[in-house]
Ligand SMILES: Nc1nc2c(c(=O)[nH]1)N[C@H]1C(S)=C(S)[C@@H](COP(=O)(O)OP(=O)(O)OC[C@H]3O[C@@H](n4cnc5c(N)ncnc54)[C@H](O)[C@@H]3O)O[C@H]1N2
């Protein structure tokens with residue numbers, strides 16, 4: 001079916017205006033309890049508080065002898081202090097020897113320090129080093145201070161104190177810290193359930209033989225992997241022709257059978273004769289022009305509880321639109337902060353033109369050969385930034401984001417770079 005599409009020029013929204021509409025619609029999903037072993041990449045819904053003190057008890061930081069400071073504070077190689085050893089304390093020992101003046105306990109790193117010990121002397125500061133446990137300890141170097149090499153109960157964190165804040169993404173370092181405070185289950189936001197739909201009668205599977213007019217389909221792999229990387233659960237990935245009925249069926253399935261939180265489509269949103277996304281959804285979500293390049297035609301709205309993103313079909317447009325609108329929404333659904341990628345100002349070693357009045361997203365390659373002066377250059381072989389460029393994305397690590405009012409970037413300029421990893 002053919003729908004006439006208005007070609008009357010319309011005011012473009014700024015990227016920020018469109019982002020504000022998206023973030024107003026993207027409220028955090030409900031929380032669920034997840035064991036820490038399965039929580040990598042999830043986002044904390046609540047602050048996590050330590051269940052136990054860290055360290056949990058006074059313990060030794062060195063392999064050596066637990067002793068009373070006064071017994072060894074004057075020890076030298078010429079006048080060593082000799083102590084009788086009354087206990088052997090490996091890590092995990094629950095023994096509590098009564099340490100009196102003149103006595104020592106052989107102790108290993110991590111073992112509980114006897115209550116009356118006031119210092120640990122490492123084996124390196126004894127005459128004989130590691131010995132049978134009950135051989136005398138002959139201390140030849142005085143400790144620097146009372147308490148040396150004893151890690152005190154709760155000195156890093158007290159039970160009840162916050163280990164990690166709500167909104168934190170759980171990576172390996174966060175999960176180990178949580179485990180170390182005696183917690184095995186965390187409250188995290190539900191993963192956004194996402195359906196990806198590529199539209200275009202010209203699309204064939206990437207490995208297929210291609211008839212004239214057909215091209216390999218590439219947007220769905222980009223969208224599915226970017227959604228997964230942003231913490232989403234991609235529940236379906238489909239490619240459809242530009243026929244309204246086929247697209248309608250997929251959207252209905254996603255919304256009603258798949259119970260998705262987000263639908264991301266590519267293609268079919270501009271001004272042509274076969275704009276399937278626009279034809280089917282024009283009355284249900286908003287189709288706008290955004291002052292960005294690539295990525296000008298955009299669609300966004302809510303149907304029931306799901307956010308619907310209609311991204312333009314050009315591969316570089318899909319990629320930039322994802323960064324500008326979809327990724328921040330996926331993060332907001334998970335309650336994450338900040339929503340934007342890290343930005344850094346770097347020198348570009350090549351220049352390019354930028355369309356006046358549109359914020360430009362140029363895929364760039366990072367040159368990290370000088371660690372103190374990273375630089376960038378456009379990833380596309382010819383240095384251009386066209387929306388149709390696809391193969392050049394293989395070299396891209398980042399986007400240079402050029403403000404709308406800038407019309408040319410010159411070699412040597414500082415540019416704002418959005419890092420992708
Ligand atoms: N008369 C006008 N024409 C166009 C306008 C306009 O304002 N007036 N806008 C242009 C801009 S800017 C863009 S961006 C594109 C966006 O168009 P659509 O979203 O409708 O995308 P399609 O036409 O379906 O596809 C564009 C391009 O990308 C290729 N494509 C699409 N899907 C895939 C996929 N899954 N994998 C690989 N490649 C894909 C498609 O074959 C086209 O070459 O419209 C301009 N036109």
Ligand code: MOO
Nearest residue numbers: 294295296317387
């Ligand atoms: O806005 Mo389009 O995405 O430039 O080609």
